[in-house]
Amino acid sequence: MPGKLSQPYQPLLLRILHGVTGICAIAAIFTAAWTYDTYDGRFGRFFLPKLEAIEGIHGTFGLWTLLIFPLFVVYAFRRGQKRLIQPDSLQKLSQRGKPIFGYTLHRITNTLAIFALTFALFSGKMMSEKWLPQGELNHIWYYLHLFSWVVLVIMIAFHVLMAAKVGGTPLLLSMMNWKFRTQDNPKLWQKNISEWKANVQISSILNNHSARIFQILEAIVLITIILAWVISLAKELG
Numbered sequence: 001m002p003g004k005l006s007q008p009y010q011p012l013l014l015r016i017l018h019g020v021t022g023i024c025a026i027a028a029i030f031t032a033a034w035t036y037d038t039y040d041g042r043f044g045r046f047f048l049p050k051l052e053a054i055e056g057i058h059g060t061f062g063l064w065t066l067l068i069f070p071l072f073v074v075y076a077f078r079r080g081q082k083r084l085i086q087p088d089s090l091q092k093l094s095q096r097g098k099p100i101f102g103y104t105l106h107r108i109t110n111t112l113a114i115f116a117l118t119f120a121l122f123s124g125k126m127m128s129e130k131w132l133p134q135g136e137l138n139h140i141w142y143y144l145h146l147f148s149w150v151v152l153v154i155m156i157a158f159h160v161l162m163a164a165k166v167g168g169t170p171l172l173l174s175m176m177n178w179k180f181r182t183q184d185n186p187k188l189w190q191k192n193i194s195e196w197k198a199n200v201q202i203s204s205i206l207n208n209h210s211a212r213i214f215q216i217l218e219a220i221v222l223i224t225i226i227l228a229w230v231i232s233l234a235k236e237l238g
């Protein structure tokens, strides 16, 4: 239902894509820990009960994340560019103590969260569901997939911490709010997207250098995801 909102405001499409990706990823992280506890536990335990079905549940959450994530990536690199790493981000990181330092770090952690999730999804697609039940715990892709869990947990922690630092609780809550402004009504999305595309074409002509960086980063993530599908399908067929 449309409604009025106090600042900060997040576009509804962002909240949906970010929310579904975030929830699926967190469910994958939790069920991943449970899968590890059920079959492995060499690097410490979470003391979760042994549950063989958890591997399949984890695979399902992983798969959902893999399906929704490309849409979020396209949104973030096209529509949400301002909140990602910028061409001058590294220069701005030298301005310690100034507010821009925190904002820059926040944008970098947003971007790193995308890459951490890409790594987890790619290495997950390289896994075989047979390895752990058969006690095969020394596959390189399994170690990389385990490592991707640690990287993702750390990156999400930094991402949330930086969001809390730059915007406090109101910013965190703005990402979970269901109200939206009249001009953000899903009925107007088609019109809004066409208008935005026209604006992007003009601004990319004016600012070619920064547009190129986002295109390259987006392509790296999307090609990695396509490769994950292609390689895992080829392995299944081969």
Ligand code: HEM
Residues within 6 Å of the ligand: 014, 018, 021, 022, 025, 026, 075, 076, 077, 079, 080, 081, 082, 083, 084, 110, 111, 113, 114, 117, 156, 159, 160, 163, 171, 172, 173, 175
């Ligand atoms: C794997 C999980 C996650 C990924 C990949 C991720 C990624 C991102 C990205 C790329 C953005 C910028 C969006 C844009 O371009 O407009 C963003 C924004 C944001 N994220 Fe996440 N996120 C994740 C999980 C979370 C979680 C669990 C929270 C906790 C509440 C959270 C809170 C936020 C907030 C508050 C913003 C808005 C920041 C702003 O307006 O400057 N994120 N996230």
Ligand code: HEM
Residues within 6 Å of the ligand: 024, 025, 028, 029, 032, 033, 035, 036, 055, 056, 058, 059, 060, 061, 062, 063, 065, 066, 120, 121, 123, 124, 125, 127, 128, 129, 132, 145, 146, 148, 149, 152
């Ligand atoms: C403790 C860390 C982890 C363990 C022990 C683990 C375990 C596994 C196992 C055994 C599989 C093969 C099962 C199957 O394909 O159905 C798998 C697949 C997968 N995992 Fe993980 N995982 C971990 C972390 C993560 C994380 C953090 C993510 C991402 C959010 C993730 C995403 C995936 C994906 C996308 C698949 C492929 C699903 C499919 O093709 O059906 N995993 N994982």
